[in-house]
Amino acid sequence: MLNCNENKFGFALFLLLSLCNTSICADTETIEEVTVWGRAFDLIGDADSASQGLVGYADFSTRPLLRVGELVEVVPGMIATQHSGPGKANQYFLRGMNLDHGSDFSGRVDGMQIDMRSHAHASGYLDINIIIPEIVETVAFRKGPYYAEMGDFSAAGGVKFKTYDSLDSGFIEFSASNQEDYRFVGANSVELANGNLLYAGEIQLRDGPWDLEQDLAKINALLKYTGQIGRFRTQLIGMAYDSEWNATNQVPQRAVVNGSIDRFGFIDPDLGGDSSRYSLIAHLGLDDLTLSAYVSYYEMNLINNPTYFLNDPLNGDEFEQEDQRWIYGLTADYDIESLFMGFTTNHHLGMEMRYDDIQEVNLFNTLARTRIASVREDSVEEFSLSLFAESKVELTEKLRATVGLRWDYYDFDVKALLAENSGSDNDSLIQPKVGLAYQFDDELEFYANYGIGFHSNDVRGSVISIDPASGAAVDPVDTLVKAEGAEIGFRSEWIEGLILTLAGFWMELDSELLFVGDAGTSEPNDATQRYGLEFSAFWIVNDWLTLDATYTKTEAEFKGLPNGQNKIPDAHGQTASAGATILIDDGWTASLRLRHFGDAPLLEDGSVKKDDSTLFNLGLSRNFGKFSLGLDVLNLLDSKDDDVAFLFESQLAGEINPVEDIHFHPFEERTFRFTAKYEF
Numbered sequence: 001m002l003n004c005n006e007n008k009f010g011f012a013l014f015l016l017l018s019l020c021n022t023s024i025c026a027d028t029e030t031i032e033e034v035t036v037w038g039r040a041f042d043l044i045g046d047a048d049s050a051s052q053g054l055v056g057y058a059d060f061s062t063r064p065l066l067r068v069g070e071l072v073e074v075v076p077g078m079i080a081t082q083h084s085g086p087g088k089a090n091q092y093f094l095r096g097m098n099l100d101h102g103s104d105f106s107g108r109v110d111g112m113q114i115d116m117r118s119h120a121h122a123s124g125y126l127d128i129n130i131i132i133p134e135i136v137e138t139v140a141f142r143k144g145p146y147y148a149e150m151g152d153f154s155a156a157g158g159v160k161f162k163t164y165d166s167l168d169s170g171f172i173e174f175s176a177s178n179q180e181d182y183r184f185v186g187a188n189s190v191e192l193a194n195g196n197l198l199y200a201g202e203i204q205l206r207d208g209p210w211d212l213e214q215d216l217a218k219i220n221a222l223l224k225y226t227g228q229i230g231r232f233r234t235q236l237i238g239m240a241y242d243s244e245w246n247a248t249n250q251v252p253q254r255a256v257v258n259g260s261i262d263r264f265g266f267i268d269p270d271l272g273g274d275s276s277r278y279s280l281i282a283h284l285g286l287d288d289l290t291l292s293a294y295v296s297y298y299e300m301n302l303i304n305n306p307t308y309f310l311n312d313p314l315n316g317d318e319f320e321q322e323d324q325r326w327i328y329g330l331t332a333d334y335d336i337e338s339l340f341m342g343f344t345t346n347h348h349l350g351m352e353m354r355y356d357d358i359q360e361v362n363l364f365n366t367l368a369r370t371r372i373a374s375v376r377e378d379s380v381e382e383f384s385l386s387l388f389a390e391s392k393v394e395l396t397e398k399l400r401a402t403v404g405l406r407w408d409y410y411d412f413d414v415k416a417l418l419a420e421n422s423g424s425d426n427d428s429l430i431q432p433k434v435g436l437a438y439q440f441d442d443e444l445e446f447y448a449n450y451g452i453g454f455h456s457n458d459v460r461g462s463v464i465s466i467d468p469a470s471g472a473a474v475d476p477v478d479t480l481v482k483a484e485g486a487e488i489g490f491r492s493e494w495i496e497g498l499i500l501t502l503a504g505f506w507m508e509l510d511s512e513l514l515f516v517g518d519a520g521t522s523e524p525n526d527a528t529q530r531y532g533l534e535f536s537a538f539w540i541v542n543d544w545l546t547l548d549a550t551y552t553k554t555e556a557e558f559k560g561l562p563n564g565q566n567k568i569p570d571a572h573g574q575t576a577s578a579g580a581t582i583l584i585d586d587g588w589t590a591s592l593r594l595r596h597f598g599d600a601p602l603l604e605d606g607s608v609k610k611d612d613s614t615l616f617n618l619g620l621s622r623n624f625g626k627f628s629l630g631l632d633v634l635n636l637l638d639s640k641d642d643d644v645a646f647l648f649e650s651q652l653a654g655e656i657n658p659v660e661d662i663h664f665h666p667f668e669e670r671t672f673r674f675t676a677k678y679e680f
Contacts, residue, residue: 048146487505
């Protein structure tokens with residue numbers, strides 16, 4: 001399953017080398033580069049809330065990133081960690097929510113939703129390894145369930161990644177680190193048929209600091225045509241991603257304490273996976289109407305073992321999750337302006353259809369990566385239809401209102417290995433949204449928002465009647481889980497170059513997905529509520545210094561449980577980040593970033609906690625015209641903190657009884673990564 005295919009990597013290398021066309025050696029005039037910060041865009045008068053924003057490429061091009069998943073950390077208050085191998089979706093946290101792999105956080109790239117419904121590992125699975133960071137032009141983010149155009153998995157928020165339509169210059173880039181991490185990426189664009197064709201590719205090979213070498217082998221490729229065909233604005237996009245890896249998952253604390261393994265050690269040497277996604281995306285625009293469609297083919301095999309020998313003392317608890325599907329999506333967006341009762345009103349009308357033809361969504365017991373028993377072998381057909389409308393009304397010169405309504409309908413059919421767990425059903429949900437914005441002047445605006453959103457559960461859980469592992473009777477779960485939230489805040493630009501936002505928020509979820517160690521995945525839990533405060537600042541101090549900072553404080557608890565027994569495991573109460581970027585005229589760039597992750601309860605009574613963690617990253621680069629050199633120092637202070645920690649029972653080989661223990665995944669040790677880039 002995990003052997004590298006040399007032919008496909010050879011093809012990818014050829015693709016990247018082809019980026020170096022004859023223009024690489026041409027003598028072209030040097031053009032002065034101007035840095036444009038996306039976060040410096042003036043959103044007063046346009047934004048619907050204090051917690052939405054736009055991040056441009058300059059905002060994150062200088063950030064030292066350990067993994068592509070950290071792109072979401074440009075969203076204020078967002079944390080992306082990892083408890084497994086590099087090819088798996090990250091673990092996301094926002095506003096005191098453990099979002100697992102994307103249960104309440106939506107992601108789109110060039111209009112295509114990335115999240116996976118009814119996924120073999122976790123519903124909402126958001127794997128952004130399919131993105132090449134260097135060709136992302138902007139990241140638009142929104143937090144809270146206040147926006148009619150945002151649907152499934154977006155209760156806490158969501159991001160939209162937009163790639164470049166064309167590049168000012170092509171480039172090739174190579175990086176290498178002391179952790180045997182090698183990456184080759186390149187991109188270019190050319191004029192073609194009344195438009196532009198952008199092409200890009202990426203190859204990455206990585207072992208990392210782990211005692212079990214990761215053997216990551218990843219390729220990405222993208223083709224994007226943007227142009228005018230007749231009267232129509234047209235985009236055609238092709239994306240291809242393939243990855244294979246070994247994994248060191250979270251390990252039991254007791255094994256490190258007793259010296260059986262070190263912090264970068266492993267228990268089961270068989271863990272890892274492979275994943276691929278191939279997508280076609282098309283956009284067609286005429287006047288105020290845009291039609292979009294996409295189709296994706298996706299595969300994943302993931303081998304995991306969080307509990308070792310807890311359930312099967314003879315063969316162990318290793319298992320494989322398999323997912324194979326086709327995804328079809330169609331959207332339509334229409335914008336129109338009208339007068340409503342004398343008020344100027346802008347209407348946004350939309351429709352979304354999505355169909356997941358999940359041919360394999362399976363769970364097998366394995367031994368040394370060999371399947372020894374089937375737990376679930378299912379297929380799922382899941383269809384959704386969404387209609388939404390949003391109107392923005394200019395009530396006065398200073399006051400505007402946004403009113404939205406969204407309706408989602410889901411219809412599905414499950415064919416399970418165990419006939420009793422097969423079935424068909426449907427569900428729907430109406431979601432009102434409302435917002436007010438009052439612009440005091442050009443430098444200050446206040447906001448108030450309210451809305452209902454949702455996430456969808458794995459629909460197999462909606463028709464289940466028997467636990468396939470134990471044979472016990474179980475109750476089905478709701479297909480669509482409602483979230484309700486509100487927010488007040490402001491955005492200020494009192495000081496030139498300094499943008500401040502402050503938001504107080506509240507959210508309730510009818511059910512929350514929480515990690516369950518003995519299942520190796522997340523399961524629905526009780527209703528929850530949260531309230532908190534979020535602050536962010538972005539300051540262009542002068543031509544050479546830019547500062548940013550964010551801080552979030554959240555109180556999170558289960559509803560209906562007594563005080564002292566109602567804490568939500570893995571709900572981090574505080575997060576903070578800060579950064580400084582220095583641009584010097586002679587070509588030097590320096591970036592220093594801090595990320596602080598507050599402690600979190602691991603039990604409902606708060607008696608056991610995950611410690612807080614702090615991480616510093618440093619980036620330095622020097623531009624020599626078309627050629628540049630860079631050095632990133634990741635985990636600058638060589639912190640021994642942990643990325644994640646869970647508390648659950650496991651049983652190691654030789655142990656007579658299960659042991660409840662903290663299982664953690666550490667920060668990677670200090671890493672030096674060197675980069676060379678050539679533009680042509």
